[in-house]
């Protein structure tokens with residue numbers, strides 16, 4: 185069976201382009217959108233000989249950048265993230281900077297913090313990329329990082345701190361907690377005890393607490409020794425736990441609570457509610473229960489709310505919707521605070537045929553959702569919310585998403601008004617190159 189992640193719009197592009205001129209637009213780009221949408225994703229530079237050897241999570245990272253200024257789309261460019269692993273494959277100059285524990289891709293997210301643009305992957309160190317994306321430098325926060333950094337750090341909107349964890353499959357410790365200040369200095373590292381190396385893709389941060397997910401997708405040394413690119417497997421007997429820690433605390437302060445074995449790659453948001461922590465996740469019954477070259481799980485995910493009650497030592501679950509969704513995002517201004525809205529990508533109802541459709545906006549106060557349908561043969565990526573310059577309400581802003589049009593084999597940047605989410609878009613920027621389905625990205629204002 186062909187590997188689904190090497191075909192259609194999952195297939196890589198082969199050119200690095202620099203189209204720094206005005207791009208065609210349908211509609212009107214909001215003039216307050218001055219900056220760049222950066223989006224990272226896997227784009228294998230060398231085609232695998234055996235398709236079963238390729239895993240979506242293991243492709244070389246490529247960042248796509250779309251610039252907007254004063255109501256115009258002023259350019260598009262794409263560049264591979266030049267990691268040591270990619271340089272070895274292409275026999276080009278390796279990036280500068282410290283050694284990583286393991287050379288691999290940097291393909292999962294791209295953020296800007298403390299004046300530095302960082303390409304992230306959970307299996308390695310960040311790579312600081314140059315403004316034109318053409319150079320990368322391994323970034324370990326001046327020697328502060330001893331193990332990889334998650335691709336899902338959180339920014340506290342009040343303090344500007346970047347709060348994150350790192351998984352180290354070669355531990356113990358298998359888990360570390362870190363805080364970087366608003367200027368980009370690593371100021372805190374705590375070793376966290378967990379019994380084994382598990383895949384921890386995301387976590388929760390409230391205004392006072394950090395919440396860790398120790399779920400039973402387990403690193404398997406035997407699979408690693410067989411050369412499998414992603415040596416993890418579903419092992420429900422390992423148990424599943426949620427751990428809550430004061431942000432200023434350490435391992436001794438962790439409060440672990442057992443839950444039924446499930447998996448979550450992503451957390452929409454997390455906030456304090458007195459003695460409880462509310463954590464909205466994209467929940468899977470299981471994951472990594474499939475074979476080489478197959479889709480990542482045999483089940484489809486949906487939005488669920490976990491209420492972690494520290495007084496009763498229980499986690500209760502409420503399924504919030506039954507629509508298959510992924511790539512959850514919020515307004516960054518409510519990160520760690522009670523949120524009303526969430527934005528996700530619809531991912532299709534068949535786990536064995538990974539697909540992306542339109543977007544869903546959740547109103548969690550009214551228990552309602554609104555869909556953006558991009559049209560026949562069109563498929564949306566992750567929704568990135570940007571608060572409007574004059575926006576005061578949580579959904580007063582724009583949702584940016586890259587849409588693939590199978591009819592034209594081309595991609596567009598679609599800009600939606602989040603308050604009239606069902607569309608039509610306020611603007612569609614027609615990109616000069618196809619953008620393969622990828623993972624995560626950020627809006628980077630010009631003045632940041």
Ligand SMILES: [Fe+2]
Pocket residue numbers: 292335336385449450623624
């Ligand atoms: Fe992710």
